[in-house]
Amino acid sequence: MSKLLSIIIPVYNEEKIITASLPAIFDLEINKEVIVINDGSSDNTLNILYELEKKYSFILIDKKINTGKGESVKLGLSKMTGNYFIICDADLEYDPQDIIYLLSEIEKINGKKPEEKIAIYGSRFLNHKNWSFHYIINQFLTILTNILFGSRLTDMETCFKLIPKEALDNINLSGRRFEIEPEITAKLLKNDYDIIERPVSYQRRNYTQGKKIKARDGLLAIKTLIVERFS
Numbered sequence: 001m002s003k004l005l006s007i008i009i010p011v012y013n014e015e016k017i018i019t020a021s022l023p024a025i026f027d028l029e030i031n032k033e034v035i036v037i038n039d040g041s042s043d044n045t046l047n048i049l050y051e052l053e054k055k056y057s058f059i060l061i062d063k064k065i066n067t068g069k070g071e072s073v074k075l076g077l078s079k080m081t082g083n084y085f086i087i088c089d090a091d092l093e094y095d096p097q098d099i100i101y102l103l104s105e106i107e108k109i110n111g112k113k114p115e116e117k118i119a120i121y122g123s124r125f126l127n128h129k130n131w132s133f134h135y136i137i138n139q140f141l142t143i144l145t146n147i148l149f150g151s152r153l154t155d156m157e158t159c160f161k162l163i164p165k166e167a168l169d170n171i172n173l174s175g176r177r178f179e180i181e182p183e184i185t186a187k188l189l190k191n192d193y194d195i196i197e198r199p200v201s202y203q204r205r206n207y208t209q210g211k212k213i214k215a216r217d218g219l220l221a222i223k224t225l226i227v228e229r230f231s
Helices: 018-026 045-053 069-079 097-112 133-149 165-170 180-190 215-230
Strands: 005-011 032-039 059-063 084-087 118-123 161-164 194-199
Touching: 005 018, 005 069, 005 097, 018 032, 018 045, 032 045, 032 069, 045 059, 059 069, 069 180, 084 097, 097 118, 097 161, 097 194, 133 180, 133 215, 161 165, 161 180, 180 194, 180 215
Parallel strands: 005 032, 005 084, 032 059, 118 194
Antiparallel strands: 084 161, 118 161
């Protein structure tokens, strides 16, 4: 049997999509535990999660106050028992089936190089480039990461980061919002983890569909990378 994968799902005001997005994760045929963190949703998200609990097995954590994706991720990580973890948003931008592929890849590599410190990233841009504003910002942040840390990544901001649990022993996460993504990458690189990318599919949603990342999150990402590099 494959090692246990903890899937961390932060959720905030996603009443329109979680009845479609979450079952696709719950039904993945892998050895997994799913931890869903309701980040103080003000719509009907929590009630829908209670209904989903009647049909599916997952751990539900309800935060009464919205404090941000980073805080939700950290809370989920504190409850995990898996050998690996991955963060998965509840918005269907990523295909949950790619989680199976990424898990198989890290186990394949670990079977050959068990002594090495490896993380697997699902890159949205290895096989596809989308010349949108968000793509350009993502590429700027990825290039900045590569310059600061000597890496060769194509998608630093990917949500699909599959990471061994033991990495948490040396990574003290502090990000409260979306800056937790560059923080994770920076601290993995500072702790000599080899980040290996594999292509994944991606369907970006827009703000009318519920996308939540803002321009200030890009500025926070830049600040986070610089602080991590020189701290």
